[in-house]
């Protein structure tokens with residue numbers, strides 16, 4: 654009854670409700686673009702499910718299932734599992750040996766995703782990142798939010814006041830000493846920076862840290878980067894910077910925030926769990942599962 658097939662550009666827009674807004678722009682990829690796999694499921698010509706995968710361009714033996722979605726009324730019939738299997742086979746046919754599936758804990762669909770992955774032989778997922786949602790009014794009552802004064806050698810400043818010379822100095826020191834992890838650069842997606850909440854930190858007149866907030870919507874920001882130079886980190890300066898930034902928004906239309914913590918940042922993970930957790934709206938995790946795909950398994954069986 655169901656027709657499952659690769660869908661060409663011409664008919665992809667009919668399936669656009671069957672993926673997240675984040676991935677909708679991908680539906681206009683050219684048919685010749687071999688990076689993507691689009692598998693659509695139709696019942697009597699009506700779209701009922703869609704799977705999207707992307708082949709890693711740096712290592713074409715790896716690929717991500719980006720999205721798999723079954724229309725509500727067709728769920729729990731084995732369709733998601735069947736579509737995932739076909740996605741795996743299509744990726745394997747294109748030379749992908751290792752499939753990846755990234756998802757978020759704590760969402761209504763998480764149990765279904767996890768059951769589908771387990772049933773389909775994907776490995777136990779690994780934690781990749783902690784995602785925290787916060788309402789500023791609530792968190793501003795936390796005890797650690799109250800200590801925002803800094804010793805005299807330190808000064809915070811609106812990030813928009815960063816001078817060109819300071820910007821160049823930050824980049825020069827990065828090129829020479831790699832003094833911050835590149836993913837915490839303050840200079841990514843600068844057009845999203847919310848000036849009212851983004852702060853820099855100077856220590857003896859040198860820019861040594863930042864708390865950069867990106868505007869997600871009228872009421873929400875995402876803390877894209879919170880960083881303080883390593884030798885000054887243990888003094889809690891990063892938390893003070895965050896506290897100052899949050900205070901700037903209390904009582905304004907921006908009342909919600911989101912930030913993430915990498916799993917290789919044990920100090921911040923500990924701080925979130927012990928001191929912030931009671932004041933957060935939610936803590937969720939980004940998880941990733943892997944699977945060796947058919948083509949490789951066949952190779953292994955043949956060579957065994």
Ligand SMILES: CC(C)(COP(=O)(O)OP(=O)(O)OC[C@H]1O[C@@H](n2cnc3c(N)ncnc32)[C@H](O)[C@@H]1OP(=O)(O)O)[C@@H](O)C(=O)NCCC(=O)NCCS
Pocket residue numbers: 719720721722723724727728729730731732733734735756762764765766768769772
């Ligand atoms: C995830 C999704 C694709 C599963 O599709 P589906 O067609 O319902 O999946 P299946 O019928 O093949 O079921 C797969 C497994 O999930 C289980 N399952 C499905 N819905 C479930 C739910 N709401 N709660 C718990 N388990 C659920 C099934 O019981 C089955 O496990 P089992 O074999 O151990 O019984 C579907 O729920 C969906 O489209 N969700 C919204 C989009 C989404 O979040 N996609 C994932 C991120 S990209």
